[in-house]
Amino acid sequence: MAAGAMAGIPTFIPARVLGREGAVAPSEKINLGVIGIGPRCTYVLTSMLGLKDVRCVAIADVQKSRREAGKALVDKLSGNNDCVLYRDMREMLARKDIDAVVIATPDHWHALNAIHAARAGKHIYCEKPLTRTVAEGRRLVTEVAKAKVTFQTGSQ
Numbered sequence: 001m002a003a004g005a006m007a008g009i010p011t012f013i014p015a016r017v018l019g020r021e022g023a024v025a026p027s028e029k030i031n032l033g034v035i036g037i038g039p040r041c042t043y044v045l046t047s048m049l050g051l052k053d054v055r056c057v058a059i060a061d062v063q064k065s066r067r068e069a070g071k072a073l074v075d076k077l078s079g080n081n082d083c084v085l086y087r088d089m090r091e092m093l094a095r096k097d098i099d100a101v102v103i104a105t106p107d108h109w110h111a112l113n114a115i116h117a118a119r120a121g122k123h124i125y126c127e128k129p130l131t132r133t134v135a136e137g138r139r140l141v142t143e144v145a146k147a148k149v150t151f152q153t154g155s156q
Contacts (some may be wrong), residue, residue, distance in 0.1 A: 032057040033098040033122070035089045037070035040127055044102060044154065045070070049077045050086050057082060058098060060089035066090030089113060093120035100150075103127065111136040118147040125152045 021067050030053055034041060037059050048054050055078060059070045067085045074083040086092040093101070093116055100123035104112045111131040125146070129135040130153055144151045 010013070030054050030055055030099045031057045031097050033060065033092050033095070033101045034068030034070065035060050035101055035103045035117070036109070037061050037066050037091070038104060041099075042070070042073060044104065044127070047078065048102070049074065055082075058084045058086060058092045060086040060092040062087055067128065083121060090116060093117060093122060098122060100124065108132055111140050114140055114151070115143045118143045118149050118151070121147060121149060123150040125154065127154050 025049055032048065032054055034045060034056060037045070038092055038108075047054060049056060056074045059067055059074070061067045061070065067087070071081075071083050071085055071146065076079045079110075084092075092098065101117045102118065103124060103126040105113055110126055113125050114124050114130070118140075131140055
């Protein structure tokens with residue numbers, strides 16, 4: 001046994017844990033949550049999951065069929081079944097291990113969901129339209145600035 005090694009515990013660190021040999025270190029991966037997983041989000045999420053440093057760990061949607069279809073997609077693309085489902089996005093946002101969220105709910109929910117995500121300290125990618133009114137837009141900008149999170153919108 002190597003000096004300092006404990007019985008049964010290897011004295012080496014796998015290269016993938018250090019981000020070597022083309023792998024991304026776990027500490028460098030973005031844990032992503034999804035709020036609303038319809039057709040648009042499925043398209044966006046499929047692209048994001050093609051990146052080595054992104055993993056989807058949670059999906060929140062009020063529709064059970066959409067949650068389950070989203071999980072099936074994530075499980076297939078990630079090769080595991082670690083993605084957890086939520087009916088209420090507030091439960092998902094309470095998770096400390098989620099770094100960022102994709103918001104692709106019906107349009108009239110975008111601002112409220114983004115404000116909740118910002119208050120939870122999550123970075124945000126939100127589909128358009130961002131808000132319904134100027135007042136919602138101003139509130140969203142204020143909340144994102146106060147939380148010091150990154151906010152991006154899709155405008156494809």
